[in-house]
Amino acid sequence: MTENKDSDDIAFHQLKQLERILECDPLINEVGFIHPSQFAALDDEIVGSDKSVAHSIPQSVDEFISTNLDANDLQHDSSIFWIRDHKLAISTEALFHLYNAAKHAFMAALTQQKMVDSLCRKTDKSLNKKVTDDNTGPDIFLESEVMNHSKALLLLSCDNGTAWNSRKLICSKKQCLSLLMDELLFSALILSYAPKSESAWSHRRWVIKAIDGKYPKFEDVVERESELVEKIAERSKMNYRAWNHRCWLITYMTKEQVINQLQNSRKWAELHVGDSSCFHYRQLLLQRMLKHCSRFDVYHVRKEELEWNEMLIKRYIGREALWVHRRFLSQLGSRPFRSEAEKEPYVVSNQDNINMNNFISSEMQLLHSCLSISDNDFEDIQSQGVFAASYILWMFKFFNLRQQLHNSQLTVLEDMPRVMGELKMALNKLCPEKTLLWEDQVISRIM
Amino acid sequence: MDLLSGELEVEKHVKYILSIEKKKDSFESVAMEHLRMNGAYWGLTTLDLLGKIETVDQDEVISWVMQCQHESGGFAGNVGHDPHILYTLSAVQVLALFDKLDVLDVDKLSDCILWLNFMEKNAATFSPCLLDRKLDICGLQNEDGSFSGDIWGEVDTRFSYIAICCLSLLHRLDKINTEKAVEYIVSCQNLDGGFGCTPGGESHAGQIFCCVSALAITGSLYHIDKDLLGWWLCERQLKSGGLNGRPEKLPDVCYSWWVLTSLILIDRVHWIDKVKLARFILDCQDKENGGISDRPDDAVDVFHTYFGVAGLSLLEYPGLKAIDPAHALPVDVINKIFFDRK
Numbered sequence: 036m037t038e039n040k041d042s043d044d045i046a047f048h049q050l051k052q053l054e055r056i057l058e059c060d061p062l063i064n065e066v067g068f069i070h071p072s073q074f075a076a077l078d079d080e081i082v083g084s085d086k087s088v089a090h091s092i093p094q095s096v097d098e099f100i101s102t103n104l105d106a107n108d109l110q111h112d113s114s115i116f117w118i119r120d121h122k123l124a125i126s127t128e129a130l131f132h133l134y135n136a137a138k139h140a141f142m143a144a145l146t147q148q149k150m151v152d153s154l155c156r157k158t159d160k161s162l163n164k165k166v167t168d169d170n171t172g173p174d175i176f177l178e179s180e181v182m183n184h185s186k187a188l189l190l191l192s193c194d195n196g197t198a199w200n201s202r203k204l205i206c207s208k209k210q211c212l213s214l215l216m217d218e219l220l221f222s223a224l225i226l227s228y229a230p231k232s233e234s235a236w237s238h239r240r241w242v243i244k245a246i247d248g249k250y251p252k253f254e255d256v257v258e259r260e261s262e263l264v265e266k267i268a269e270r271s272k273m274n275y276r277a278w279n280h281r282c283w284l285i286t287y288m289t290k291e292q293v294i295n296q297l298q299n300s301r302k303w304a305e306l307h308v309g310d311s312s313c314f315h316y317r318q319l320l321l322q323r324m325l326k327h328c329s330r331f332d333v334y335h336v337r338k339e340e341l342e343w344n345e346m347l348i349k350r351y352i353g354r355e356a357l358w359v360h361r362r363f364l365s366q367l368g369s370r371p372f373r374s375e376a377e378k379e380p381y382v383v384s385n386q387d388n389i390n391m392n393n394f395i396s397s398e399m400q401l402l403h404s405c406l407s408i409s410d411n412d413f414e415d416i417q418s419q420g421v422f423a424a425s426y427i428l429w430m431f432k433f434f435n436l437r438q439q440l441h442n443s444q445l446t447v448l449e450d451m452p453r454v455m456g457e458l459k460m461a462l463n464k465l466c467p468e469k470t471l472l473w474e475d476q477v478i479s480r481i482m
Numbered sequence: 483m484d485l486l487s488g489e490l491e492v493e494k495h496v497k498y499i500l501s502i503e504k505k506k507d508s509f510e511s512v513a514m515e516h517l518r519m520n521g522a523y524w525g526l527t528t529l530d531l532l533g534k535i536e537t538v539d540q541d542e543v544i545s546w547v548m549q550c551q552h553e554s555g556g557f558a559g560n561v562g563h564d565p566h567i568l569y570t571l572s573a574v575q576v577l578a579l580f581d582k583l584d585v586l587d588v589d590k591l592s593d594c595i596l597w598l599n600f601m602e603k604n605a606a607t608f609s610p611c612l613l614d615r616k617l618d619i620c621g622l623q624n625e626d627g628s629f630s631g632d633i634w635g636e637v638d639t640r641f642s643y644i645a646i647c648c649l650s651l652l653h654r655l656d657k658i659n660t661e662k663a664v665e666y667i668v669s670c671q672n673l674d675g676g677f678g679c680t681p682g683g684e685s686h687a688g689q690i691f692c693c694v695s696a697l698a699i700t701g702s703l704y705h706i707d708k709d710l711l712g713w714w715l716c717e718r719q720l721k722s723g724g725l726n727g728r729p730e731k732l733p734d735v736c737y738s739w740w741v742l743t744s745l746i747l748i749d750r751v752h753w754i755d756k757v758k759l760a761r762f763i764l765d766c767q768d769k770e771n772g773g774i775s776d777r778p779d780d781a782v783d784v785f786h787t788y789f790g791v792a793g794l795s796l797l798e799y800p801g802l803k804a805i806d807p808a809h810a811l812p813v814d815v816i817n818k819i820f821f822d823r824k
């Protein structure tokens with residue numbers, strides 16, 4: 036670094052301001068990086084809505100300001116930081132120096148902390164414990180340094196794994212529930228502006244695993260976590276990391292929560308039909324709910340989901356996510372789902388045959404209704420035709436009830452060569468770029 | 483592919499990659515320094531595929547890589563950072579590019595990978611004193627065969643791939659229970675044929691690459707229904723010729739790599755239009771200053787530059803070195819590791 040001493044000092048001073056802001060208002064729930072010229076626009080936005088003085092810590096957080104803080108310390112450079120109503124903005128002009136200052140401060144504190152730690156471990160393991168109880172001593176000071184600097188650093192560089200790890204280490208040493216709950220607040224703050232931050236999501240999973248069994252109302256934590264994902268998914272479309280986190284939560288949900296989630300996510304999915312991650316989430320919930328259910332229950336749940344899906348398919352033309360979901364539903368209730376009952380040989384009942392016949396002929400009807408309008412030049416309508424035809428082809432090819440299909444008298448299957456010919460023609464016309472795929476799949480199906 | 487020959491701006495991409503290291507004066511360039519090891523792998527592999535790896539100072543790179551090694555044996559993303567399996571693979575790959583794997587204490591490193599594996603069980607109740615533990619627990623594996631990324635216990639099929647790929651490059655695959663590792667990967671397969679991060683996780687082309695490559699390296703591809711997975715993969719190709727990573731997403735150059743490798747490994751690459759894909763990648767070049775972006779006219783970065791060039795290499799674009807899809811290293815480097823052993 037070729038920085039001169041002065042600019043280093045200024046940056047360090049700014050870092051102190053940032054850390055003080057974060058310490059004084061632990062409820063900050065939004066951060067943005069903006070050009071300082073836009074600060075004025077931020078002020079205008081809330082004119083009249085708030086009586087607090089610009090550029091000062093809002094009154095509402097007075098309760099969080101501990102008595103030993105000097106009021107003068109709360110001053111901050113208003114050309115660099117803007118704060119109001121738990122919203123913080125940082126000037127993009129200051130980021131580079133602020134980041135360097137935060138990194139150096141963090142790395143220095145971490146190195147010192149590791150040194151003290153290893154000294155404690157080498158001399159006497161219990162010494163470490165004793166000092167912790169005292170709330171004094173060099174390691175306590177260093178811990179708070181590491182916590183403050185890592186917070187500032189992560190705010191500026193949210194996937195710095197070393198900084199996240201340093202926080203995990205301190206949390207696991209302290210074994211203190213409120214410290215862990217603070218980590219949920221802080222990582223939510225990071226996610227408010229970096230909703231795809233893998234480290235932040237992973238940090239939350241670590242925290243949740245750590246509080247499982249310790250927090251009195253753990254279901255509430257799971258519930259709030261699921262709500263957080265939904266809030267973030269609303270602003271950040273098709274966010275794989277966020278939905279993956281929600282899927283992970285399912286193993287911690289109670290039976291009632293699973294049913295509730297199924298109901299709530301249905302409304303959400305209707306408003307976001309392109310977000311296939313939400314449909315995947317429903318698939319996991321359905322499988323979890325039906326795990327120990329009778330064949331009869333599975334049949335009815337599946338039928339209802341199929342009807343809902345068909346309604347959406349007809350309302351939102353050419354949405355891939357809806358057809359992907361239907362592929363899944365076509366298989367729901369078939370062999371892979373029945374691991375519990377798999378040991379007994381599967382006997383195809385007369386009712387199964389009737390259900391299957393009905394299912395397949397209604398799917399063929401859906402296909403024909405989609406193909407009949409696909410002559411149209413509109414792209415969505417053409418896509419709908421491709422999705423419908425490839426869905427039927429896919430279903431026939433990978434149906435896990437193949438065994439069952441062979442043994443039964445399904446009228447539609449007697450006509451298989453004709454159906455396949457029709458699908459091949461439609462697909463080659465609507466989607467000629469994948470001819471080799473259609474060719475291979477149709478041939479392997481007929482044979 | 484010959485039709486498109488000459489459209490790849492080789493010289494400009496080389497210049498772009500070499501310029502990245504020199505830029506240290508903006509927030510954007512420094513805020514990513516924690517993953518510099520990945521960046522080194524992306525940049526150097528690209529240079530090697532373009533036949534220009536001799537433009538970098540090999541000794542300087544290697545000495546920096548070795549400074550990133552943690553006492554546990556694992557590698558960090560940069561000097562002074564914590565080790566993670568993500569950076570460990572990149573470090574091994576960079577050393578392999580320079581034919582310098584012999585600078586490693588191979589047993590220590592592979593024990594470290596096993597050790598991470600063992601730590602998973604203690605993730606939630608992790609206590610720092612375990613950091614002092616002697617690495618003498620060779621052979622211990624998570625009951626379910628999965629792998630963690632570091633001592634903090636996050637499990638992901640990406641880490642399974644990395645562990646398997648790393649150990650394969652180090653000739654130490656025999657140290658793990660590959661049968662269990664494969665069993666875990668197979669448990670992450672979905673009804674659509676794809677794979678996710680953990681059992682039940684949504685299918686994603688990046689995860690599929692990891693799982694398929696891990697199965698390929700361990701000789702376990704027979705677990706895959708190739709028609710089913712191949713279908714899902716070739717549905718990633720959009721009208722523009724580009725590939726996306728999941729349904730409903732925009733095309734992106736990086737998926738050229740993830741989808742294409744998987745299709746090649748399961749022998750279904752003829753289901754996509756290769757020329758159209760090459761056209762898409764070439765359209766994502768910054769023809770003036772070099773580098774490749776995710777989509778045409780976006781800002782370039784080293785990550786997409788690597789995946790673009792590697793994708794073109796898989797497509798047998800003229801003038802590029804061939805790349806091994808499972809280990810993600812040039813074929814001549816792989817041959818040296820597996821066939822030239824003393």
Ligand SMILES: [Zn+2]
Binds near residue numbers: 734
């Ligand atoms: Zn990308």
